[in-house]
Amino acid sequence: MTSAAQEAQVHVLGIRHHGPGSARAVVAELERLRPDAVLIEGPSDASELLAHVVDPDLVPPVALLGYVADDPATAAFWPFGVFSPEWQAARWAVGHDVPVEFCDLPAAQSLAALGAPVPAAESEPDGAATEPDDTKPERAPSDEDDLRTDPIAALAAAAGYDDPERWWDDVIESRGEGDVFESLAEAMRAVREHVEAAPADGAEPTREQRREAFMRKCLRAALKRDGVRTVVVVCGAWHVPALTGTLPTAAADNRILAGAPKVRARSAWVPWSYSRLSTASGYGAGVTSPGWYHHLFTTEPDEVVVRWLTLVAELLRAEDVPVSSAHIIEGVRLAETLATLRRRPLAGLAEVDEATLAVLCDGAPSLAELVRERAVVGERLGAVPEHLPVVPLQADLDATARTLRLKPDAAVKQLVLDLRKSNDVAKSHLLHRLRILGVEWGDPAETTGKGTFKEGWSLQWRPELAVDVVVASIWGTTVPDAAVRRLEALAEEATTLAEVTGALEIALVADLPPAVTRLLRAISDRAAVAHDVDALLAALPALGRTQRYGDVRGTDTAALAEVSSGLLLRACVGLPSAVTGLGDEAAGVLAGRVDQVEEVIGLLGDTDRDRWYAALLTVADRPDVHGSVVGRVTRLLLDSGAISGEDAALRLHRALSAGADTTAKAAWISGFLGGSGIVLVHDPALLAVLDGWLLSLGEQEFVDVLPLLRRTFGDFDAGVRRNLGDRVVRLGDDPGTVDPEAATLDARLAGPAVATAALLLGLAEVPA
Structure with a gap:
């Protein structure tokens, strides 16, 4: 390293992934330091995509998709929200013409480490990044492994917090001032000293060791560039000790990196959603409240609570829940009072949630859960402009849809296909293939009329389907190929x-x-x-x-x-x-x-x-x-x-003979009728055999079989039961005789029907 490089200043900003407080602090520090180069944790071979972060049409949440060029089934995602510190650091650097690049292991190595193709959608429930994450504020650590994988939880526990997110909210998210990076670095050094042991001689380097060695390699390369005096590194807080203080030599890091497998990888920006950015989706570095964090980052600190409760009120009103301005005012007062009682600098999500439940939701947990799903987590979907490279599967879908004149529409559209027409058959094939891939652009719908050549669909293109296409892209680059691979995988499983x-x-x-x-x-x-x-x-x-x-x-x-x-x-x-x-x-x-x-x-x-x-x-x-x-x-x-019917009646008579068990007889009848008694309506012989058997039962036998028979006959339609009752009443009657009382005609009631029939038959004149 040259003397100029040694005199350069390096500032390592340890952050929490997807933390709005971290993002604000990073931007403020960049404004103060005005560095000559910025390094950001992320796949280094996707650095050229950072130039697009200032494109107004690239709207977070978005993700970097890395996939093996020869086998897209091996893929990983690196998501970003508008409140992600890495995203804000990249926007600041590009906006100020400062060289910026990712400094983590390239996707080519990360994907090679995945081994055999495993769809990210299955290895991570939301198709999230397969990268190991530094900060997973989900639980308090219970052993050294937890300390290594969840250092933020360790710090929170040391500070007396049982919820690591609450600790971050107090220390960073709710505080808009103060430099916390040096304090956080010291804390991380203490945590790492507690859990890290010296590597055994000759031991294979861990993936984490390779990552940090590569980060140091990128840092050395940045320091050697002409004109670089100040370098800022934005990375997960866990890595800060590995990039500060006395660092290993370049030769030592090269030995760690030697022999790492690589594949030919490609990267692209893809849309993401807040629900997939949440911890609940299974994403390791997710947060429980991306919608709330978006609000925190985009709202002035002194207006956070009142604007949030106003947003919640609008959401509830859309569900016909009566929420007035007075509810909002009382909710704000309750949240701020709770924060004061708990000695918090500002009301956080816990206080706002309690105020929402008690005041705006009138104590109804179901309404509070609705607010959590639609506001606290949220369903905001990002967007990627058409001129940027897209996932090959999305490009194939767009081209096929244009050819078939099947235009995506946000409104629900009913579509009836005629399978005798080649273009309609092609549309059917596309929609079925997309359903195989989990891209439910269309839902099958019933059609009226006869014939099997009709096929109904209810179409609606929802923005989040773009994410489903990304997840499905692990199966192939075209819709037919991806669908084939998905079916083969289903058959194998x-x-x-x-x-x-x-x-x-x-x-x-x-x-x-x-x-x-x-x-x-x-x-x-x-x-x-x-x-x-x-x-x-x-x-x-x-x-x-x-x-x-x-x-x-x-x-x-x-x-x-x-x-x-x-x-x-x-x-x-x-x-x-x-x-x-x-x-x-x-x-x-x-x-x-x-x-x-x-x-x-x-x-x-x-x-x-x-x-x-x-x-x-x-x-x-x-x-x-x-x-x-x-x-x-x-x-x-x-x-x-x-x-024949006679044979069936004989078999029924034999099954109901005296030698058989009463319960077995009832089971025979239940199986024979099978939820439909129409056969008894049309076959008097079968009905007579069944009626005779019932009449022959003793009192206790009748009581024993009644539950099964009641369950059997209870499944019949009301009309069938009524007809059966009428047939049973007339069993044994001479079909040639008619009861005179039953044939009595009420002329007053029948008159309108007779007059209408006469008009239809031409037997009467139409009244003037």
Whole structure:
């Protein structure tokens, strides 16, 4: 290092990520120091993107997306809010023409350290940065590991606080003056001395050691530049001791950095949201109240409370909650009084929350939770201008939507597609593929009229969908490729055969032939070793439903039909042995499986249908099968025409014979009726058998079966129950005779109807 470099001044500003007080203090310090270079914690190979932070169309919250060029599934995000100290430092530097760059490990190394491709959306619930974070004010530390990962919590505990965010709020967020950086650095030195041990000889450097070695390397490089006299480093407070005092030699840092793996990485700005910036989303460096922190940073300190409660009042009024100016005034007084009682310099979020609950929400926790979701956390969405590089998946989506003339709209729009038209089919494919990726631009909607060629959608482009596109970009650079990879991942993670067939059904409606081929292979492989009849039955409905796509969408389903037949054959062979010895719960599950297959059996081939009903007939003839299963199978055979009404009545009579258990008889009836009594309305023979059985029951037997029968008949529609009552009253009557009293006509009531009928039939003249 040159003598000039040694004389240069280095100021390391330790900050809390996403802290508005830290952001204000950083800007004030930059204004005071007027440095010649600024270094900011962040991926160094994305430094060229810092030039865009002053673009008025780049509106935080936004995030830096880093992804492997050859495999976008390996990705990470570095989010920023308007109140993030790093964002404000970058804006100050670019706005004052001061050289600025990121000084943390490049994304090329961070992504290589991730190893095998793991979607950030799964490794972090909100798709947040996979970078380890310095400050996680979520809990008090309990051991040395907690001290290392959560140093702010350690400082808060040392100061007597059980909530680290409350400590930060008191020390920094609620104080607009004073230089806290040196005090914070001293505190961090004490914490690190407590938890850090000397590295073992020959030990592999940790990722944290590599990060700090790289930061020092960037600092040395900045100091060597001509004209650089003052350098400011903005980084997480934990790293301050590693960048101040007596530093290791460059050679020592180079040894730490040697051999680190790298990949070819790319970076881009993407929109973010406050809900994804919150701790609740699972983001490690998140804060519990990004909406409140945005308000803190953008509002004058002496107006924070009154403007906040005014905002809350507007939110509640929009929900038809009566909130007056008097509520706001009393809320401000209560918050300030609580702060005084607690010896706080200003009312913080805790006091404002309590005032909101007590005064504006009238003590209603549900309203307070609404305020927390919509205001304290908030759903503010950032924006990235079109002229900046975007995620490849977003570019492909925009291009495809323009081609299909499918324009994003904030208003809800009902769309009915005609699947006989190529452009409408392409729109359907796009919307289905986006749903696979979790980008729910459209929700399926019911359509009126007949025919399977219609498909309804309810479309609404919400701003946060741009974030969903970013998260989905880990699966690929184009919508079709990403959807294929996502389905393949779902199939690989599936634990049942039914989940794989469900994925196949989705692949067909989305027109993803590569996924269809691989899923068919996966189904064949799993079915070849599957012996569980329940699993085979559960897998068949999705396969059956997909048979219709060959007609509606022009999809080749020949291979699908072959797989379906194979599964059905295995299920039919195993069904008779699978129905033996079932308890009530297991029998109910199996009966439900049989119903689901019956719903789609008409979509399969004639051979498959014949095989299916032959298997059901075998089950119906078995004397050792649970009554609910036999009853249900008998009903399906009757409805399909496989047995006659007389045969069904004979089977019902046999099931209700004196030798059977009363509860088993009730189960048979429940399975046979299956939630619909219409068959009894139209078949007097079946109704007569059932009525005769009920009349034959003794008092205790009737009491025993009444709950099950009441539950069974209670599921019938009111009209069906009324018709059944009428049929029961007339059981045994001669159908050729008519009760004269029942045929009595009230001429006064029937008159208007008769007159209208006469007009329609031309038997009367239309009155003038």
